[in-house]
Amino acid sequence: MIDINVSLDLMEFVETQILPRYANFDQAHRLNHVNHVIKQSLALARKIGADINMAYVTAAYHDLGLEGPRAIHHLTSGKILISDTRLKKWFSAEQMKIMKEAVEDHRASASHAPRSIYGKIVAEADRELEPDTVFRRTILYGRDHYPEMSMEQQWDRFTEHLDNKYSNTGYIKLWIPGSENEKNLKVIRDYINNRTALRALFDKIFNELNGNEAEQ
Incomplete structure (x- = not known):
């Protein structure tokens, strides 16, 4: 056992x-x-x-x-x-x-x-596909690594990354069928396919992060 x-x-x-x-x-x-x-x-x-x-x-x-x-x-x-x-x-x-x-x-x-199954387990766990987490981490990464970029440039980087990784033609793969990741990936793809909703979410998170920094 x-x-x-x-x-x-x-x-x-x-x-x-x-x-x-x-x-x-x-x-x-x-x-x-x-x-x-x-x-x-x-x-x-x-x-x-x-x-x-x-x-x-x-x-x-x-x-x-x-x-x-x-x-x-x-x-x-x-x-x-x-x-x-x-x-x-x-x-x-x-x-x-x-x-x-x-x-x-x-x-x-x-x-x-x-x-091996251990590779599938850690790959699936690493996906961390809760939508808000994915969007927030993508913005944080851009701000950490490209602080010289304007907000519009960060938006372009943000959408390019999401398209390349999470879209219907993106490179991300899931290895354990029926996981919560499958449901979350669908939500992410729905946002990617609706640029108006995605931009509104980006602005909200980006401005929230700026506000948090200003308070510190």
């Missing part, structure tokens, strides 16, 4: 040694993001009957590669995981290899399906 709870000593290690590393990433990939991915991964692992500890570690390490170039962060994250000899306390060499590959396969733009 699969244990549905993460080992306490493993959790203590991850929470004290791994998760704090997310504090220095951009606002869209900090602790709230990795904690969301962990929570969703554990829920999916319990539902499917996968190893809960493997799902937990895969989620915890999935974006550590953002310490280097973003374009290859999934590969770097895999290297960080497989090189962390401290994990040998809990996992075999074969389990380490599976988790490394799962981390490598999590990226939404990956050209191939994840090689």
